[in-house]
Amino acid sequence: MYVNKAVSTTFVLLWITQTQETRLDSSPAFSVTPSSSASTKPLDYFDEEKFISIKLGEEINLSCTNRTWSTMLFDTWELKNTDKTCRIAHSNSDPAVNTCNDGRTITNTTEGRSQLYIPSFKYTYEGIYTCETAFQRGSHKILFKLSAIVQPEISGRIEYSTTDNHYVAVCEASNGKPNASISWSSDENVTEKVTYNRNRTFTVESRRIIPYSTSMGNVTCIVSHPYWNESQTYTIPYIRGTEPGSSKESQWIVLFALIGFFLIYIVCIIVFLLKFKSS
Secondary structure (H helix, E strand, O other), rough: OOHHHHOOOOOHHHHHHHHHHHHHOOOOOOOOOOOOHHHOOOOOOOOOOEEEEEEOOOOOEEEEOOOOOEEEEEEEEEEEEEOOOEEEEEEEEOOOEEOOOOOOEEEEEOOOOEEEEEOOHHHHHHHEEEEEEEEOOOEEEEEEEEEEEEEOOOEEEEEEOOOEEEEEEEEEEEEEEOOOEEEEEEOOEEEEEEEEEOOOOEEEEEEEEEEEOOOOOOEEEEOOOOOOOOOOEEEEEOOOOOOOOOOHHHHHHHHHHHHHHHHHHHHHHHHHHHHHHHH
């Protein structure tokens, strides 16, 4: 009887052990999911990125946030330009900082919002502007990329190719930034060349080949550029005398005129001598 009880007890213990092992094996693996509130932004993270083109000499205001100083802690700007890097900052607790010392400064609007004021944009102000604003429950970072925009100068002319026997209408948009776009009434036989100038501007030269058999007159090109709200139409005047053979014809005319003048001069001398002898 004691043996049977011992055997029964042994079977019960084995069954309990197997049941616990099965539950352990079937339980999911333990994992930790990080809380979103614990995540931090990397140093090179920006909430916004903005690309702005500004006309030379134009003033501009850049805002990092729409919040007012009633909720802000500080507003700081890092300026990386062509010729230097500087910093401008305002804070509720620390003195203001401005290492630029060139007229760019932080100002406040009538509503109490902070903004970076640039009185007159220059080539040297091109570059990357990063701002960070801290307020009571967070911060905001924006990266600005500023570039100058320069109006191009338009010119044109008519050339004649003596080797290929055709006209060439040349339309040029020089010293503009960014480079201009030139189009014609017809895109056939058109070539374009873009040159980067030392003053950081671009010159675009568009050449349109016109067969000599075409009846020539004034030629029109269309120049587009971000500086203008509308495209500019430029008329290239056709000046007679640029057609093939005109230079040779003019040379013959001059030659005949000289010969005629010389003959008249000789006749006058002969007439004068005859009158002189008869007297």
